[in-house]
Amino acid sequence: MTLLLSFSEIVFYFLAAVLLYAGLRVITTRNPVQAALFLVLAFFTAAGIWMLLQAEFLAITLVLVYVGAVMVLFLFVVMMLDINLDRLREGFWDYFPLAGFVGVLMAIEMVMVLGTRHFGADWVIEPAPHAADYSNTAELGHLLYTDYVLPFELAAVILLVAIIAAIALTMRRRKNSKYTDPAQQVKVKRDDRLRIVKMQADVEQSVGIDGES
């Protein structure tokens, strides 16, 4: 084994280091907006690692969908909500000993199972490298519309259900709502709204100025 790393290895370790740092900062930073931004960084570097694995479609989708859409939405929500951090942190140190113990225990267990002994590079057969003109996107597209057309369609149905559920749960058509019909609004005449009340101009008997008769 040589000490010199190949270029792709240098890139991998760099991206992995950034990813780990970003991941850690997501949960340690005190500012929710910063946390969201670090998550963006984490997604971005993860996309880079996927690119190294020649999964360019997934890498691009991750950037487009998660960084481009989901996280922007997330940032909006974080900025709009008034999150009381002190309330969230309440009792943190009370629970810390137990939570820390459980966390360390789980980490040890995970290392025991997922460590290099069972899960290292030796266990995974390295896939043959593809030719330069090999298109990951075309292959995925082909599979998606042939072998995996059923789950693909099911995903569409799930999205439809999500739309129905979201509308059913949030759309409120109340009887007393202040909804106005634009068509009726433009057809309105002066007589419908304005009523001229004849009153005697009497100074001593002043009734209110709101004009109610």
Add this chain to the structure above:
Amino acid sequence: MNILSDIYTALPEFFVLCMAMLILIVDLFLDDTQRYLTYALTQLTLLGAAVMTAVAHSNAVGYAFSGLFVDDAMAHTLKLMIYLSTSVVLVYSRTYIALRGMFRGEFFVLILFAMLGMMVMVSGQNFLTLYMGLELLSLCLYSLVALDRENARATEAAMKYFVLGALASGMLLYGMSMLYGMTGSLDLTQVSAAIMGGELNHPVLILGLVFVVAGLAFKLGAVPFQMWLPDVYHGAPTAVTLFIGSVTKLAAFAFVMRLLIQGLQILAHDWQGMLIIMAVLSIIIGNVAAIAQTNLKRMLAYSTISHVGFLLFGFFSGTMNGFVSSMFYIVAYVLMTLGGFGIILLLSREGFEAEELDDLRGLNVRSPWYAFIMLLLMFSMAGVPPTVGFYAKFAVMQAALQAGHVGLVVFAVLMAVVGAFYYLRIVKLMYFDEPLDAAPIQPPLDMALLLSANGLAVLAFGLLPERLMGVCATAILHSIQ
């Protein structure tokens, strides 16, 4: 493979999908007085799907969509039962939801989509199909629970269900990805073959298995993944509880059969231990906690947990006999749950939820016939002969005995005796106490007939279990190699 022949194999699924979308659109053009059309169309959809499944029924195993979808006797039988019980759910809940402003198109559309998810799960032959079916079902259930928007308790239940359900789905998916990483396939048959081929890293497989079993246990409601169940049963509108409590369990059974028995039977030695622990804990916690409940829906939720424990007895026996008994148990359970929640719906009226135990007081004075039906259902849940509940418990116990789990069977029988206490308490309340309210019980005719038939079926299948047992045996034997 030709897409048309694929669609033909999955015709009931496509029919239900198209009808659900049709109902969604038709419902837009109906006003509240014509809403019964939506209801009728939904029932018609169930009937149509049942006809299609029944016509296609054979004991041969067929595959479609490149092996992602399987069409076998178990799928047919369970699908027919799903249609039937969904139909019963709709009949029971019609008055209830109409009185609570939920008699809307979305209710029926979501029920149909949930049913589609279950059908996909029942026919899933691939991790991906199984998971998509499960998500389709779960998403519909979360929103059904929250459908009564003015009800704060229902919203809370939906939140709990959603968060914990998403966690469970995540675990299941993590386990599946672990298994995929080891075996290199998502197809159940190929996963099974890859594990059989050996040379695989055992600890990682087991880690994947643990996550899969945890996810399954959550969906079934087995201890220690039962926390959501009482809250969701209690908080959800009773009509939705009826649906979650009964029909979905058929799909959960199929899910376990496909994943653990068809896919991972070779690892049976490893999952048996997990199932035994969950079964024992479920029976203890379910039965003991149910005693302390004063709310009927919560009590039935804990009763569900204990029933799941008994159901697992059939699974960990690991024999054909055990699987057949489990299927019999789940069918019996669905029958009893439909009836039990049916009675709650029957006693509810506008602005009043009959969900406390006290609401059953003196039911015999108010309506001797429905008191008798409830008596049959409670006896069956407790496992008193000659009801179907007794025979179901007997069958799973016998399977566990044959597999050599004598101690566990003795324990389960003892716990069943403990459990009999809270079922018999209901009988005592109905027959020996004075009624607290005297509102007349006037169900619509279809519900009255169906509820009576439901109660009597519990008795009939208990006296003559051979037919139902035969159906279950045929379904299992022709589907599981």
